[in-house]
Amino acid sequence: MNSAKNAPNPAKLTPNMGLKHRNTFGLDAVAELAYEITSAEQLPDLLKGLADQNQAWRPLGGGxxxxxPNQLPGATLLINIPGQEIAQSDEQNTWVSVGAGVNWHEFVAWTLEQNLPGLENLALIPGTVGAAPIQNIGAYGVEIGQYIDHIEAFDAVSHDFVTLSQAACQFAYRDSYFKRHPKRYIVTKVVFKIPKPWKPRLQYADLANQFNDPDQPPSAKDIFTAVCQIRSQKLPDPKVIGNAGSFFQNPIVSNEQYETLFKQFPRLVSYPDAPGMRKLAAGWLIDQCGFKGQRMGSVGVYEKQALVLVNHGGANSEDILNLAKIIQEKVQKNFQVQLDIEPNIF
Ligand SMILES: Cc1cc2nc3c(=O)[nH]c(=O)nc-3n(C[C@H](O)[C@H](O)[C@H](O)COP(=O)(O)OP(=O)(O)OC[C@H]3O[C@@H](n4cnc5c(N)ncnc54)[C@H](O)[C@@H]3O)c2cc1C
Known part of the structure; x- marks a missing residue:
């Protein structure tokens, strides 16, 4: 548990702040009150004030x-808490403590510079360290939850700092305890536990194809570089074309439903999941409905990856959600499968 020993500088307040450059969809949103949070100690007084005034609030990382939406009423807390350090090390593990505002990709690169391999499959995922546990970010066969030792957060219900162990975070596919309790916790610090024994994780076809010589296994840095290259080729760069990565979660269905679908669609792309369940590739389902590369006004479906919705310029949240609804309805009609939206709708 933390406690504020010295009075911290209050969070800097900017009224009516444009957030176009703080959300990767590039939506022209305006935050009524934007507070820049650079230290955990700023939170107790700020959250108390917001509660006293009955103000809505939400944390925002990299967006x-x-x-x-066009207007964000109340307080938007821009989480910019810095800092990263090796906190502890023994023969088996290294613990690394990181401020919630640190850029995720830069942190992954830093771990490799420190000779701490493990997170390389998660390179180039945009956003902050503090948001990474919220949906338990994952890519190329690795999810971050497995590397988290504990999380420090401010609990807006008890109005105190709390420490949540990995088990308490209840990590699951694109899900966590935090995601199920929105607007309650503000993650201030994440402590990672990185095991020292390391082996490459190459089960995803893109990586397996690139590193297929068993006599020359890749280093963590080789994998980091490969992941960056593959992602840059497949995903649109938000600086060039607005997007939020995968727009829908891969739906998880029972083996029974999968078998029925597979009989009808033998090219159905899927992956094993929990016992009795199968994960379907949402991108394949959307692609089969003919949406890839389609455009509806200022929004569209990315031409190289049907799972990504894009802002061609000037779109608002309504435009995006309208297109999402059309896609959901068609996939439901053709495959009897429900697609859930991955990004958080504010
Ligand atoms: C091109 C692209 C590729 C992507 N690829 C992947 C991928 O491969 N795998 C994957 O899992 N995701 C992927 N994403 C999604 C995104 O990068 C991650 O979800 C990332 O962790 C979001 O971080 P952020 O800081 O931008 O969070 P934000 O978008 O700012 O916030 C996301 C949610 O977390 C909450 N939040 C933010 N910070 C905090 C905090 N400190 N405490 C409590 N709540 C907080 C917000 O309120 C919001 O509900 C991709 C996105 C893009 C644009």
């Missing part, structure tokens, strides 16, 4: 997994 790479959100759909923002």
């Amino acid at each position: 790479s997994n959100v759909i923002l």
